Amino acid sequence: MQENYSPSTIEQAAQTFWDQRNCFKTDLDSDQEKFYCLAMFPYPSGKLHMGHVRNYTIGDVISRYQRMQGKQVLQPMGWDAFGLPAENAAIKHNIPPAQWTKTNIAEMRTQLKRLGFAYDWEREIATCHPDYYRWEQWLFIQLYKKGLVYRKNSEVNWDPIDKTVLANEQVIDGRGWRSGALVERRQIPQWFLKITDYAEQLLNDLDQLTEWPSEVIRMQKHWIGRSEGVELTFAVQGPQADCPAQTVEVFTTRPDTLFGVTYVAIAPQHPLSLYAAKKSAAKNNSTLQEFITAFEKVKVAEADMATLEKAGVDTGLRVIHPLTQEILPVWTANFVLMSYGSGAVMSVPAHDQRDWEFAQKYQLPIKQVIEPTNEAPVDSTQAAFTEKGQLIHSAEFTGLTSVEAFAAIAQHLAEKKCGQRKVQYRLRDWGVSRQRYWGAPIPIIYCDTCGAVPVAEQDLPVRLPTDVKFDASGCSPLKQMPEFYQTTCPCCAKPATRETDTFDTFMESSWYYARYLSPRDTQQMTGENAQKWLPVNQYVGGIEHAVLHLLYSRFFHKLMRDEGLVHCDEPFQKLLCQGMVIAETFYREEASGKKDYIAPQDVEILRDDKGQILSAKHKKDQQPVLIGNNEKMSKSKNNGVDPQIMIDKFGADTVRLFIMFAAPPEQSLQWNDSALEGAHRFLKRVWRLVYQHTQSEYFIPCQKKSAKELTLDNRQKELRSKTHQTLKKAGDDMGRRCTFNTAIAAVMELLNAVSQQSRLCLEDEVVVKEALDISLLILSPIVPHIAHALWQTLGHAENSIDARWPIVDETALVSGQIEIAVQVNGKLRTRFWVDTNTEQKTLEALALNNETVSRFIAEKTVRKVIVVPNKLVNIVVA
RNA sequence: GCGCCAGUGGCGGAAUUGGUAGACGCGCUGGAUUUAGGUUCCAGUACCGCAAGGUGUGGGGGUUCAAUUCCCUCCUGGCGCACCA
Numbered sequence: 001m002q003e004n005y006s007p008s009t010i011e012q013a014a015q016t017f018w019d020q021r022n023c024f025k026t027d028l029d030s031d032q033e034k035f036y037c038l039a040m041f042p043y044p045s046g047k048l049h050m051g052h053v054r055n056y057t058i059g060d061v062i063s064r065y066q067r068m069q070g071k072q073v074l075q076p077m078g079w080d081a082f083g084l085p086a087e088n089a090a091i092k093h094n095i096p097p098a099q100w101t102k103t104n105i106a107e108m109r110t111q112l113k114r115l116g117f118a119y120d121w122e123r124e125i126a127t128c129h130p131d132y133y134r135w136e137q138w139l140f141i142q143l144y145k146k147g148l149v150y151r152k153n154s155e156v157n158w159d160p161i162d163k164t165v166l167a168n169e170q171v172i173d174g175r176g177w178r179s180g181a182l183v184e185r186r187q188i189p190q191w192f193l194k195i196t197d198y199a200e201q202l203l204n205d206l207d208q209l210t211e212w213p214s215e216v217i218r219m220q221k222h223w224i225g226r227s228e229g230v231e232l233t234f235a236v237q238g239p240q241a242d243c244p245a246q247t248v249e250v251f252t253t254r255p256d257t258l259f260g261v262t263y264v265a266i267a268p269q270h271p272l273s274l275y276a277a278k279k280s281a282a283k284n285n286s287t288l289q290e291f292i293t294a295f296e297k298v299k300v301a302e303a304d305m306a307t308l309e310k311a312g313v314d315t316g317l318r319v320i321h322p323l324t325q326e327i328l329p330v331w332t333a334n335f336v337l338m339s340y341g342s343g344a345v346m347s348v349p350a351h352d353q354r355d356w357e358f359a360q361k362y363q364l365p366i367k368q369v370i371e372p373t374n375e376a377p378v379d380s381t382q383a384a385f386t387e388k389g390q391l392i393h394s395a396e397f398t399g400l401t402s403v404e405a406f407a408a409i410a411q412h413l414a415e416k417k418c419g420q421r422k423v424q425y426r427l428r429d430w431g432v433s434r435q436r437y438w439g440a441p442i443p444i445i446y447c448d449t450c451g452a453v454p455v456a457e458q459d460l461p462v463r464l465p466t467d468v469k470f471d472a473s474g475c476s477p478l479k480q481m482p483e484f485y486q487t488t489c490p491c492c493a494k495p496a497t498r499e500t501d502t503f504d505t506f507m508e509s510s511w512y513y514a515r516y517l518s519p520r521d522t523q524q525m526t527g528e529n530a531q532k533w534l535p536v537n538q539y540v541g542g543i544e545h546a547v548l549h550l551l552y553s554r555f556f557h558k559l560m561r562d563e564g565l566v567h568c569d570e571p572f573q574k575l576l577c578q579g580m581v582i583a584e585t586f587y588r589e590e591a592s593g594k595k596d597y598i599a600p601q602d603v604e605i606l607r608d609d610k611g612q613i614l615s616a617k618h619k620k621d622q623q624p625v626l627i628g629n630n631e632k633m634s635k636s637k638n639n640g641v642d643p644q645i646m647i648d649k650f651g652a653d654t655v656r657l658f659i660m661f662a663a664p665p666e667q668s669l670q671w672n673d674s675a676l677e678g679a680h681r682f683l684k685r686v687w688r689l690v691y692q693h694t695q696s697e698y699f700i701p702c703q704k705k706s707a708k709e710l711t712l713d714n715r716q717k718e719l720r721s722k723t724h725q726t727l728k729k730a731g732d733d734m735g736r737r738c739t740f741n742t743a744i745a746a747v748m749e750l751l752n753a754v755s756q757q758s759r760l761c762l763e764d765e766v767v768v769k770e771a772l773d774i775s776l777l778i779l780s781p782i783v784p785h786i787a788h789a790l791w792q793t794l795g796h797a798e799n800s801i802d803a804r805w806p807i808v809d810e811t812a813l814v815s816g817q818i819e820i821a822v823q824v825n826g827k828l829r830t831r832f833w834v835d836t837n838t839e840q841k842t843l844e845a846l847a848l849n850n851e852t853v854s855r856f857i858a859e860k861t862v863r864k865v866i867v868v869p870n871k872l873v874n875i876v877v878a
Numbered sequence: 879g880c881g882c883c884a885g886u887g888g889c890g891g892a893a894u895u896g897g898u899a900g901a902c903g904c905g906c907u908g909g910a911u912u913u914a915g916g917u918u919c920c921a922g923u924a925c926c927g928c929a930a931g932g933u934g935u936g937g938g939g940g941u942u943c944a945a946u947u948c949c950c951u952c953c954u955g956g957c958g959c960a961c962c963a
Binding site: 040042043045080083084085156157165166167168169170215216218219222223225300301302303305306307308310335339354427428430431433434435436504505506509542543544545546547548549551579580582607608609610611612613629631632661662663664666667668669670672674675676677678679681682684685688732733736737739741742744745746747748749752755819820821822823825826827828831863864865866868871872874875876 | 879880881882883884888889890891892894897898901902903904905906907917918919923942943944945955956957958959960961962963
């Protein structure tokens, strides 16, 4: 055995060993219990970043741990290969997206291999491959036939200079990021999947997901947003012949407040808004038109719309209250979204804070119709009263509670045929059309005679041409490629045009987990393996995917289930959402106030003699720099750490260990170069402890003895006890809690104890060997290379990856004495040692007679003594 | 704006079911080894205080014999908001 730890040598040796034996190839037909562990596949952006390393290390640790539990583990890897960055790179570097993507995949695959992840590489997939996306096109056609697909107009960000559609990300401060032009909203026809048909199932089945983080469940519930209410109709007063609507439909969850409605608010894009704007413009009043035009300059993102200052314009139109026949004004308001419900709401300023603020701003009437049941005063001139209560000023409904009134008013509206109960969801249908090149073509053909027709199944896949040229505008090259879009109609064979839009890339990532089970199947989307191997047992990925990706995947899974492709209801049994990787930021402020970020490796930090940071300076010019917050590693903050540099310097095991040790997986992880070196130091220590053991005269005899059979002295028993306590804790931390940081800390404690153990006889060395064996097995999922090398060194015949997780020896755990804490009035005053399971009365007496305690209870009356066996005694005095 | 989450030493974090706050690591201080730097080893390290002791888990309030943990409220930070992935 080498005396010194040399990561590069042992890591390469271990990886070669695993490769040559195909150790991580999964046998899907095995009789063993299956475990499918999946980390969210990466977008191939160029190189691995630290977030990837964290994601895949967590997945690998879980996979290797489950393998040690005797399970047949599947851990695949692939590439979410379509997306916007490839098009940006194409424009910037004049290289086709396919080629750029392929190069990046090769680079990142090499990096993943260097980290020693136990992937079954034979199952690798890339979503940009026609053999992959053809099945997505195929499913889309099945959904089309079932009526789960439809086309409607919807809004996009339009860049009037580049004449292209922009993603929300490409609109900065209302301007296109390339052209700098003010963007406009534009309505274009797009394809939608009816996810709202599955809203109820997506909501109800969340109850099945008992092993998902509760915050993700909560976020999804809210996103789906089921609410029960009443849909009702306001008739437009005296509509002219050209008026686009005779009525305004609204949905409310508070029909009990119906008598408090003082106006109706509609979205700027509502047909009645547009109609009223045209009418008033004809009379030389352009206020409404200007308001609508201004709103059209706001980007499509909801966050942008919701943060606008509430504003509106009276349309001049009037509607009739369905119960009171009052005439109410109709206002166009920027807080009403056309994409929600009907694009109109009834406003009750007295009982809704947003309506109240709007009414205050425009001096609209505020009419209280609910009072609190506890008769507390309500002042509608100060704020809205939004709670439920009892009805007032509500005709025959006056006196009812809000709950009673809900039912009564709903029934009354139904009888009058101007409303009915309705369950509404916040969830909107999924728009899957993208006006972009680098995505899966939507398999639709437009025929002048037959309309929109799906591509015939035998003509799939619709291949995306890869030899393309981009111009600086970012427009999709497909629109300029007649060889792509010119085709014939599958129904009537006449000349027809292909759809040039491509799918949202969430389509590919919504079902890849199923494709890993039969990645090369040319006959079907998924096969028998999917029945046996789904759901995924453990899914690992960033919390940023809590709603969109994880909701779309759940939806897709149900679509596939209803197509008979999979048999379970949910795709992911257990979910772990890892936190971000953050790092310190340093900057200087330019004259303009703009921050010029400086990379942490160029900064030197000055500390006082307690280690507290005093200041920082630039290594090059020795001038001071400002210390910013810890932020997510990014190019813009110049605080990224290249994992490859760290791996080259310290080895994969050190990087893996640091990442798993520095924080529990759900929390954000702060990068720290010194702590990384600390992790490296620990591995060197592990190596040295094993080396010392191999140098012992008892090294060989040890291999034939088990600690259990020997007669041990107290010190040896203590180490054995610590070993098995550590194993028990680490097993729980890794298997159940997924708190790998505390499992590692426990092993560090154990090895600290090993360092202090005297090693003078066979028994000493045998208990040390047991501690080393168990430590190595606990660590092996985290640092598999060093574990592989040292496990062999310790004389074990099998490989560490095939070793079973060790079994706790319960008899070794028992310890005779235990320390009891003594509190007086809840404050810790002293501690004493007693035999385990000492009776409560004895503990009480020992505590009361304790010398230290007596000082605190002298001249006071003991009111109560609380005894928690084997833990503490609390004496309450007054 | 709406939804979700988190605030504990100089730093990352631990305390799993309401029961001894600060495990483990980093940093820092002192010492040993070394020609030196580095490495390695030993000791110390929440704050105030000479000590006795007191204070302390973002702020304020509450429940309890006992609160980092439960409740209310406020503040700060992060994530998501449907075309970044």
